[in-house]
Amino acid sequence: MAERVLSIEEINRAVLARQLLLERASLAPERAVEQVAGLQTQYAPSGYVGLWSRLAGFRREMLTDALMSGRIVQGWVMRCTIHMVSARDYRPLTEAVRAPRREWWLRAYRAAATDMPKVADAVRRYLAEGPLKQAEIQRLLAADGFTREVWSGAQLWIDLVRVPPAGTWATPRAHVYGLAEHTVPVPEPAPSEEEGQELLVRRYLGGFGPASAKDVSLFCGWTVTTARQVLQRLELRRFRDESGGELFDLPGAPLPPAGTPAPVRFLGQWDAVLLVHARRAQILPEEHRPVVFATTSPQSVPTFLVDGRVAGTWRHVDGAVRCEPFHELPPAAARELQEEAERLTQFYASD
Numbered sequence: 001m002a003e004r005v006l007s008i009e010e011i012n013r014a015v016l017a018r019q020l021l022l023e024r025a026s027l028a029p030e031r032a033v034e035q036v037a038g039l040q041t042q043y044a045p046s047g048y049v050g051l052w053s054r055l056a057g058f059r060r061e062m063l064t065d066a067l068m069s070g071r072i073v074q075g076w077v078m079r080c081t082i083h084m085v086s087a088r089d090y091r092p093l094t095e096a097v098r099a100p101r102r103e104w105w106l107r108a109y110r111a112a113a114t115d116m117p118k119v120a121d122a123v124r125r126y127l128a129e130g131p132l133k134q135a136e137i138q139r140l141l142a143a144d145g146f147t148r149e150v151w152s153g154a155q156l157w158i159d160l161v162r163v164p165p166a167g168t169w170a171t172p173r174a175h176v177y178g179l180a181e182h183t184v185p186v187p188e189p190a191p192s193e194e195e196g197q198e199l200l201v202r203r204y205l206g207g208f209g210p211a212s213a214k215d216v217s218l219f220c221g222w223t224v225t226t227a228r229q230v231l232q233r234l235e236l237r238r239f240r241d242e243s244g245g246e247l248f249d250l251p252g253a254p255l256p257p258a259g260t261p262a263p264v265r266f267l268g269q270w271d272a273v274l275l276v277h278a279r280r281a282q283i284l285p286e287e288h289r290p291v292v293f294a295t296t297s298p299q300s301v302p303t304f305l306v307d308g309r310v311a312g313t314w315r316h317v318d319g320a321v322r323c324e325p326f327h328e329l330p331p332a333a334a335r336e337l338q339e340e341a342e343r344l345t346q347f348y349a350s351d
Contacts (some may be wrong), residue, residue: 005240006210006247008282009258012308015281017254018207019273020054021265021305027055029063030071030086037207037219037272038083038093041074043299044167044174046268047084052347053265060169060350067164070183074162074174076155078200079221080104082162082174089203090184094159096196100221105153119150120157124179131163131178159184197230202250208278210239210247210255218277241280262308264333264340266321269300274310284310288326304340306333314341321345 006014016022019036032055033039041047052058066072073090077083080101085093102116119141126132126140138151154160159180167174191199197220204219205211217227231248239247267273274284274292284292284303288310292301303310304323311333312325321341329337 003238003240003246005242006255007242007258008280010255011210011241012281012283013256013258013260013262014210014254015208015273015278015283016262016308017256017260018209021273022256022260022262024054024056024058026057028071029055029058029066030088033072033084034086034089034203035207037203038077038085038089040081040270040272040275041084041167041174042082043269044074044172045169046270046302048169049266049268049302049344049347050271052344053267060347064164064168064170067168073180073184074167075160075180076101078219080156087184088187089199090161090180091159091187092191092196092199093203094180094196095191095193096200097221098156099193100223100226101156102153104221105156109149109153114146114150116150116153116157119146119154122146123154123158123160127160127177127179127182130182131176134175134177137177194233197226198234201227201230201234205236205248205250206253208273208281209253210249211277211280212241212245212247215277215280216248219272219275262305264336265305266314266340266344267303267305267310269302271303274300274303283308291326304337306337314344316345316348319345319349321348 020032029051032051039047039050048060048063051063070087072084073087074082074084075090077085077093078097122141122144123137126137138148141151160177161180161183162174163176163178165171166176200220201216204216213224213227213231217224220227236248237251239249241247292303301313302315304312304314306329311329312323314321314323321344323337323341
């Protein structure tokens with residue numbers, strides 16, 4: 001039997017549904033970050049905006065409480081990037097990406113490469129009594145004769161997490177580090193690399209599928225060969241895109257019709273639905289990508305969606321959310337955007 005061909009519009013709605021952007025869900029924050037395959041949070045408040053757009057009745061203290069209690073943790077996970085993930089996902093996902101993250105760092109910092117297990121041992125010693133600020137860890141590394149560059153690789157050889165309240169809405173800078181073993185339980189038995197890889201692929205397809213092997217590799221930081229090997233180990237359904245490319249998906253994952261209404265939604269900086277691994281969903285039209293991810297800006301630009309696609313940018317200034325559409329919106333969409341902006345303004349103003 002020929003595999004079903006999915007249109008771009010069907011893929012767009014599938015990703016929006018799985019990212020909880022078609023309808024707000026009634027989930028605990030830790031279950032929500034599992035559903036969306038982690039929240040990329042170089043800027044911590046973007047995680048709060050991301051969950052506000054995805055969860056019914058979400059309040060800022062719900063995520064802060066989850067971070068403070070350790071139900072959600074922040075650390076380097078996929079692509080050597082800060083993510084908020086659930087405590088139960090942290091260790092298997094870290095195991096899944098550990099080897100390629102180290103290989104990437106050794107290639108990128110070849111001139112600074114040293115005995116990284118020795119660096120990890122030093123950092124473990126510094127943090128044995130509790131968390132420290134990044135600047136203090138770097139000072140101690142320098143005092144022990146290590147170059148400044150090794151800090152960026154240290155957390156690939158030792159599992160570190162950002163320690164709240166740093167990295168929360170009230171204290172956005174995630175600059176306090178602790179040993180993951182002090183806050184994230186180690187399951188027995190510890191997850192293997194293979195188990196972690198399979199969980200990561202299931203999380204990715206559950207949050208961004210249907211997707212190709214290349215999409216999986218870009219998200220996970222793997223080679224396409226590794227992605228294909230993991231995909232072949234799983235029981236998956238298969239589709240084709242409009243150009244004939246093979247797509248993989250979880251059995252039973254939602255596939256809404258192409259015409260499903262997509263409400264206005266606000267996204268924070270670096271929301272993963274806009275990144276290259278999710279390009280096939282065309283949530284970010286290519287003509288707007290240079291604006292959202294400007295090479296002259298260290299942060300991406302907060303955006304809003306109209307009918308399932310980025311239609312402009314926004315910012316919170318002078319106590320209000322101000323929207324800048326890329327083009328004139330239809331009257332009904334403009335009204336919906338204004339109403340959602342007013343709700344987001346209230347979210348910012350809440351205690």
